[in-house]
Amino acid sequence: MRTSELIQTIIKTKYNTYISGSCVRLSREITSISSCTKYYAVILLLLFYGSSIANANNDVQFRASALENVVVGQQFRVTYTVNQEAKDFRGPDLSDFSVVMGPSSSRSSSYQIINGNATSSFSLTYAYVLMANATGEFTIQPAHITVNGQRYASNSLRIKVVAGNAGNANSAPSSSSGVVTQPNSNQSISDNQIFIKQQISKKKVYEQEALSVIYKLYTRYDVRDVSNAKFPDFKGFFSQEIELPKDRQFTVENVNGVNYNTIVLKQYLLYPQRSGNITIEGAVVDVIMRLSNNVRSRGIFDFFDTFQEVKKTLKTSSETISVKSLPTTSKPSSFQGAVGDLSFTSSLSKSAVKVNEAISFKLLISGNGNLRLLQSPNVKFPVDWEVYEPKINDKFKVSSNGTSGTKEIEYVIIPRYVGEFDLPAVEFSYFDPTRNQYNTIKTAAYNVSVEGSSTNETTSPSTTLSLSVQENVKIISDDIRFIDTQDTFVFPHKQYVFGSTLFWLAYIIPTFLFVLIIVLLHKQLKENADSSLMKIKRANKVAKKRFLLAHNFLKQKNEKSFYDEIMKALWGYLSDKLAITNSDLFKDNLVSELQARGVASTCIDETIAVLNDCEFARFSPSSSSELAMETMYQRACNIITSLESELKHKE
Incomplete structure (x- = not known):
């Protein structure tokens, strides 16, 4: 292994050692490298250690998190997380709540090398478990911690505490949220336990005056999914959808003494475009809930509840908005609809x-x-x-x-x-x-x-x-009406174009030509759409092209190619002209079709004879003379001419 590669391997292996203070052991490993490169490795590691410490100081993140809405008597967690090794944690004043547990600490770290790129992460978490004692809005001040000799403060938290359910305010909550209930899935789902509301900010507005519509889900069940949502199209309004936060969560809201988990599904801003009563239709959504699947008789091994997902369709009622016209008495002339x-x-x-x-x-x-x-x-x-x-x-x-x-x-x-x-x-x-x-x-x-x-x-x-004088204006003449020096055609006095023969011809001839073109185009399109009809009309032209090619082979004395083209010309003509598919193109079918069309028997016999003679000459081992080839060419041409005449006469 090269020296540079060995240094890189040691650096990657000991990436986090600057935090735990193991630089001494790292330096011992470097001594295994040749003496000429040891000093460079030490300098490189010191630079890496210093830059890592600097980056660590600059990237310290110390954050606090907790639920925004809780219920009186509910236990909830408050966590403080820092992404560097730290000490001397000082928690905030929590006298507004009862401290059930804490602070407890935990650490987590990870190190990855992907395609030679090393990444690491570290987190140190301090956690409290608190219980809300009274309703109201409370602020938890920042906590403090020391990282690398510097003091850092977390963000503050605002906690809203709402009252418990009416008639059960002192009872312990059934879940961590203090709202969710778990009824038996065999029981009916009550409409007052889960529903959606269509909240309209104003029901009496002027034209072009804004009003908002919010669709909010209220639930005391564990909702797993919302699907198949159908919201109104807001006819009579100019509508704009208000973008909602992607990380929005359920919040607690008290309705008539009952706490619900709520979340906004959709929010719109509407501008009425006309006066009068405008109806906003209701919305429809499907919700999937996770309900307990309890049964009366439980086995001795049934230690855990089972659950199943239940679907329910929720609807809102329609609402009517009263829209007033804008005043007309004092409307200024410069008004263009701004409201x-x-x-x-x-x-x-x-x-x-x-x-x-x-x-x-x-x-x-x-x-x-x-x-x-x-x-x-x-x-x-x-x-x-x-x-x-x-x-x-x-x-x-x-x-x-x-x-x-x-x-x-x-x-x-x-x-x-x-x-x-x-x-x-x-x-x-x-x-x-x-x-x-x-x-x-x-x-x-x-x-x-x-x-x-x-x-x-x-x-x-x-x-x-x-x-000012207009720019870029070309002066044609200085006279009021200048004298035109060129020849000008002038109609004689009291001679009018309108109603004359020239006038009517100028209208009738183009109109006639236009109608004629339309008729011809229509006929052409109709014929093109009928593929069989097109084949019948083009059969003679296709046959002539093949006869021309056969005549060239005749001049070249290419016997095999000559008879091939004659056969293709005859069979192709008969297939197109009689509208017989290739799979049904047999001599018996050919004779029956020609007889059905009233073709003379002599013409039919000659056609079959030419086909037989051509096939015999094509596959006969003896060579045909040039005279025989010319005779066959003439007979085939005569057959096409006779058939064309017979079939046209019968049509």
Whole structure:
């Protein structure tokens, strides 16, 4: 093994020895390496040890965790975890709770080498078991610990303690959560033990005023899964789903003196798009519960309960929302449907520019309201300014309180002429549903000074835009109506095109051609769709191509290939023309089909004779003369001609 590989092996094997203080033993192993490389190995290990200690100090994580909601009388765990070796743990003041046990400590570590990459993890955990004594919200202050001579503090915890179930507040909880019950699976599942609620924030709103809908599951059973959820499509509303935390957990909620485990399934933000009564349909979800499978007679070895999963469908009732129309009496002319609590500002990047220099003009709408549905306010730019399509930048946050954020509208403007220009104030109006009134905001007016020279002429600073000369306009003539020097066709006096022969021909001929093309295309498509009909129509063409190829073999005196092509031409023509499949293409079937179509017996006999003679000449060991081949070619051509004539006449 090379020296570098040996050093790397020792480093990986002793990765964690800097924590336990075993550097002396590690140095003894290094002495086994040649003396010329020993010093390099020691320096490398010291650098590795120092960087590891530095990284350990920088990456210390000391965290506290516990349930957020507990019930009076419930026991729960509070844990403090640090990812480095530590000492001198000092717990917080826990006088608001009864300390059942703790603090107890435990360690865990792991070390892995995958594809030459070494990874390790370590955790030291201190745990308490507490019991809540009274209702309310309590704060557990941070704990403290020492790591590598430095003092660290954990995060604080907020614990909400709720009352026990009505009439049973002093009884011990049935599970760690203090809520879950385990009924017999043979018993019926009560609707007041598990249900979903459709919680609507407002039932009377204005048009475009936000309201939230929350679908929450309440349960006293051990729910294993929620599936097949069907929520309303919210007809009459503009809906936005509110994103829920991925790591959300059940919390305890007291309803009419009974504690339930609750969790939010879905949450929506709705904006009504019309006035009147709008119905929100109910939701339907399937829940799977884990219930005890107790029986009356238990065996002497039945020490443990068995469980089974039970499915139940939960539904909510529909709700009706009363939507009021926006007031019309005091509606400002600049109102475009904005509803909420909004603000409006503007900004101009430059007030003094040169000709053809771009300016940025921004409008900013911010606040809480129907921001996604807002239209851009009307801006009256000088008529000859070049204004590009606005760039809109939306930054929204959707919550149960509504849509908040900003809507930025940016215009890029390029002045083309010299002068002083006024950019008037922009008005923005919105309706405030909390105050039941319209508000109008005006931005500041701007004066823009454009310097330089226009393309066609230079104007004085006092020249207004209306006196500026248009740019890039080609002068065709200086007369009011200039004299056209080219030949011009003029209709004679009182001669009209409408109603004339030329007029009607101009309409009738294209119409006739269009109808004719449609008919021909329809016929062609119909024929193409019928594969058998296409084969019948193309049978003669295919046969002619094969006869042409056979004639080439005749000139080359290639007897075998000649008779092969003649046979293919005859059988292929008969198969396509008579619509007989290859599997049914026998001489007996051929004779029957020709007789059924009324073909003359002499023509049928000649056809069979040509097929027999061709087969005999094809497989005969004696060679045929060129005259015999020419005779066969002529007979085959005559048969195709006769059959084509007979079959067309019968059709």
